[in-house]
Amino acid sequence: MSTVLDSKIPAGPLKDKWDNYKNTIKLVNPANKRKHTVLVVGTGLAGGSAAATLAELGYNVKSFCIQDSPRRAHSIAAQGGINAAKNYPNDGDTVWRLFYDTIKGGDYRSREANVHRLAQVSNNIIDQCVAQGVPFAREYGGLLDNRSFGGAQVSRTFYARGQTGQQLLLGAYQAMSRQIGAGNIEMLSRREMLDLVVVDGKARGIITRNLVTGEYERHFGDAVLLCTGGYGNVYYLSTNAKNSNVTAAWRCHKRGAYFANPCYTQIHPTCIPVSGDYQSKLTLMSESLRNDGRVWVPKKQGDDRHPQDIPEEDRDYYLERRYPSFGNLVPRDVASRNAKMATDEGRGVGETGLAVYLDFADSIKRLGRDVIEARYGNLFEMYERITGENPYEVPMRIFPAVHYTMGGLWVDYELQSNVPGLFVLGEANFSDHGANRLGASALMQGLADGYFVIPYTLGNYIAGNSFSAITGNEEAFNEAESAADARIQKLLSIQGTKTVTEFHRELGQIIWDQVGMSRTASGLRTAIDQVSALREEFWQNVRVPGEPTTYNKNLEFAGRVADFLELGELMARDALEREESCGGHFREEHQSAEGEAMRKDEDFTHVSAWQHTESGHVLHKENLDFENVQLTTRSYK
Amino acid sequence: MANSMNITLKVWRQAGPDVKGGFETYQVPDANAHMSFLELLDVLNEQLIKEGNDPVEFDHDCREGICGSCGVVIDGVAHGPQKRTACCQLHMRHYRDGDTIVIEPWRAEGFPIIKDLVVDRSAFDRIIASGGYISANTGAAQDANSLPIAKADADLAMDYATCIGCGACVAACPNASASLFTAAKIAQLSLLPQGDPERKTRVKSMVDQMAEEGFGDCSNHAECEAVCPKGISISSISRMRREYVKAMTD
Incomplete structure (x- = not known):
């Protein structure tokens, strides 16, 4: 039966909620913290910052990552920057404005209180990172530099060349490393979480598999923090790293945690286009490029002249034309949809026709090549390596690609899922970005959750609960470990004719075609049938080579693709259920005459949280109350 | 197809840390100039799996040259011939049809081999x-x-x-x-x-x-x-x- 979820938003005016919360929570005595073990799964910005901070506070932390080192989590690949409401440029920024832009950018489908807290702690993040030695870009006077990102009319983005994610992650990794060296964090690398263990109704442990030896391990403690990132790899081709996956979150979902808004996915407008069917992943070109690059396609269909031979009057700078006030810096969902519209009209460029130009010629003329090189040199180099073309001379060819997932496990204001003791941080939760995430906000959210939110909310949970002594030999652990092993044995025993990658590609194509930039009821119904059929075939015909007891990447991937095959269907169901267009979720049935997204606030101002049951998925709703912001049609015109 | 290439690979295979390893030779007849080097290994592995053999294990993740997961010695040079480029960002357009490429793991006492091209x-x-x-x-x-x-x-x-x-x-x-x-x-x-x-x-x-x-x-x-x-x-x-x-x- 469907219920209405309680988000536990604190009382009081919006700007006081977080302070009110902090003033009234229960605290754990410093001497008692070391008696509590916290399991932190994932070491990206959210997991790394949480593990370091909790260990500094005195908790006994165990940390897990699937890569060979915590420094390799995919946050490292974030390029452009991190937002904060410092207002150093004196251009009118405030906490309120950052909050408002983020709520509006998310197309009014996120929680006011969470987003306001995010904006409030944004400034602390920058302070913290500078103290750790993160080398942000600076002006000649020695002070920090800012740039602009989509969906904002102020410059509030801090950056470290095109490698901001790397530098922030290394900051968190180094803070963690200090705690590892001090013996406060036990770091377990090359481990994959295969199940959540719930004892007496509380999340108390996890089952992991050692990816080198294949051994199963039981870890237990008083809380589990899931910081395992998003599920963009359901599309096979995405900007996510190859190891990024939904398995840990999905197994929690199957143990009772609700999965919220799975259909909210972000298709990033500026990625390097697909070149062939061997393609294993897609590469993002940072949104920061839209500060100085102009997006255009030829006015005429099928104009296959070299871009330099197409004169100004035959070019359509469609973003500048349609959205004069934001121009090339419209939010990602809007930019992506417009690129799709241009290519659907037959005005795409390049060999495949599935690309648009991002042109720096005007900026190079205005600012000089040196300035452009200082701003984006490493991105231009990366582009040239991949495509063999020089973007200083020929416009970049770009096309949208899957980049981020706003949906994720449902959490309340305390970042706690509906399973007590299971907290979800960063991209893995659904909480702050609504139906579309603005650029430079993912880094902000990951670090806000880990450095500044969870230290308080976890303490409140620990201080307010009692924990029975456990040993890892409880029936729940036995059952979870045998279930994980049975799955692995089953995957290896099928020995069919199709590889894991072949299934993954097929799944990705279905989801991209039907649950991608544009969705229809009939397409979504088709997707549900196709994914369900593909899943059945997978379990009868997949071929997984090798042994369970050695390093075996195909076996790892097989387990993850199996979970994607379940998630993919839920995404389509969620998209079908949401009979409106909002943010990245565009239902063709719900658009204006000009092709802009049309929300249906009276029916859909809620979070859709899906419960997994033996007999199928049940939908629960959390109503979103807007007390401070008026819902309007999002316009960037 | 103009971009297609036939590549011979000599790859270091080693079943585990304490087992003796050696080179195996493989043909990849349907390589392509636009592929990345790791995509070439993907194609080889799909081929090996279809033939009932174990794929070549190698570490990789972001494939954008930033996570630092990948790394193999290519024809005697760490990450291969292109300057300032991790091997995930190396593309096959730097090779010619008919080339033979030798691939080995990092070799150092501080980096024990785990399997094939994967080191600790x-x-x-x-x-x-x-x-x-x-x-x-x-x-x-x-x-x-x-x-x-x-x-x-x-x-x-x-x-x-x-x-x-x-x-x-x-x-x-x-x-x-x-x-x-x-x-x-x-x-x-x-x-x-x-x-x-x-x-x-x-x-x-x-x-x-x-x-x-x-x-x-x-x-x-x-x-x-x-x-x-x-x-x-x-x-x-x-x-x-x-x-x-x-x-x-x-």
């Missing part, structure tokens, strides 16, 4: 844990702009900070030294005022830990700089040495 680089994590950080507990920071840092220093610190921890420097060094990796972190933090309070203990602990992990010393071959996918300069190593001498003599 956890020694790098232990070097960082020995002192490669600034001790600043969450919440204790002052306003970010209260500490101006000259742009030139900040930019140089950033040059060193771009290290991706892939280990190519170790693989290329005749002494299997981890000096470039260790020095890049020391140089970054010694250029920033925030790093000053711990500068002496940091350099001592990190240099000692590097030796303890079985990495050799630097004897100025500069092979590390030549293969570094981020182009980190060996000037970092002279900085590390200066810091070390200062720390020992003060």
Whole structure:
């Protein structure tokens, strides 16, 4: 039966909620913290910052990552920057404005209180990172530099060349490393979480598999923090790293945690286009490029002249034309949809026709090549390596690609899922970005959750609960470990004719075609049938080579693709259920005459949280109350 | 198809850490000039799986040259022939139809082989844990702009900070030294005022830990700089040495 979820938003005016919360929570005595073990799964910005901070506070932390080192989590690949409401440029920024832009950018489908807290702690993040030695870009006077990102009319983005994610992650990794060296964090690398263990109704442990030896391990403690990132790899081709996956979150979902808004996915407008069917992943070109690059396609269909031979009057700078006030810096969902519209009209460029130009010629003329090189040199180099073309001379060819997932496990204001003791941080939760995430906000959210939110909310949970002594030999652990092993044995025993990658590609194509930039009821119904059929075939015909007891990447991937095959269907169901267009979720049935997204606030101002049951998925709703912001049609015109 | 290529691969295969390894030769008849090097290995692996053989294991993740997961020696050069490029960003357009390519794992005492091309680089994590950080507990920071840092220093610190921890420097060094990796972190933090309070203990602990992990010393071959996918300069190593001498003599 469907219920209405309680988000536990604190009382009081919006700007006081977080302070009110902090003033009234229960605290754990410093001497008692070391008696509590916290399991932190994932070491990206959210997991790394949480593990370091909790260990500094005195908790006994165990940390897990699937890569060979915590420094390799995919946050490292974030390029452009991190937002904060410092207002150093004196251009009118405030906490309120950052909050408002983020709520509006998310197309009014996120929680006011969470987003306001995010904006409030944004400034602390920058302070913290500078103290750790993160080398942000600076002006000649020695002070920090800012740039602009989509969906904002102020410059509030801090950056470290095109490698901001790397530098922030290394900051968190180094803070963690200090705690590892001090013996406060036990770091377990090359481990994959295969199940959540719930004892007496509380999340108390996890089952992991050692990816080198294949051994199963039981870890237990008083809380589990899931910081395992998003599920963009359901599309096979995405900007996510190859190891990024939904398995840990999905197994929690199957143990009772609700999965919220799975259909909210972000298709990033500026990625390097697909070149062939061997393609294993897609590469993002940072949104920061839209500060100085102009997006255009030829006015005429099928104009296959070299871009330099197409004169100004035959070019359509469609973003500048349609959205004069934001121009090339419209939010990602809007930019992506417009690129799709241009290519659907037959005005795409390049060999495949599935690309648009991002042109720096005007900026190079205005600012000089040196300035452009200082701003984006490493991105231009990366582009040239991949495509063999020089973007200083020929416009970049770009096309949208899957980049981020706003949906994720449902959490309340305390970042706690509906399973007590299971907290979800960063991209893995659904909480702050609504139906579309603005650029430079993912880094902000990951670090806000880990450095500044969870230290308080976890303490409140620990201080307010009692924990029975456990040993890892409880029936729940036995059952979870045998279930994980049975799955692995089953995957290896099928020995069919199709590889894991072949299934993954097929799944990705279905989801991209039907649950991608544009969705229809009939397409979504088709997707549900196709994914369900593909899943059945997978379990009868997949071929997984090798042994369970050695390093075996195909076996790892097989387990993850199996979970994607379940998630993919839920995404389509969620998209079908949401009979409106909002943010990245565009239902063709719900658009204006000009092709802009049309929300249906009276029916859909809620979070859709899906419960997994033996007999199928049940939908629960959390109503979103807007007390401070008026819902309007999002316009960037 | 104009872009298609037939490539011969000689790949190091080793079933586990304590097993003897050796080269195996494979044909990839349907390679393509636009593929990345790792996509070539993907194609080989799909072929091997279909034939009922075990695929070649190699570490990889972001495939954008930033996570530092991938790294193999290609025709004797760590990360292959293209300067300042991790092997995930190397593309097959740099090869010709009919080429033979030899692929080996990083070889160094500090990086034991796990399987095929996969090695254990956890020694790098232990070097960082020995002192490669600034001790600043969450919440204790002052306003970010209260500490101006000259742009030139900040930019140089950033040059060193771009290290991706892939280990190519170790693989290329005749002494299997981890000096470039260790020095890049020391140089970054010694250029920033925030790093000053711990500068002496940091350099001592990190240099000692590097030796303890079985990495050799630097004897100025500069092979590390030549293969570094981020182009980190060996000037970092002279900085590390200066810091070390200062720390020992003060």
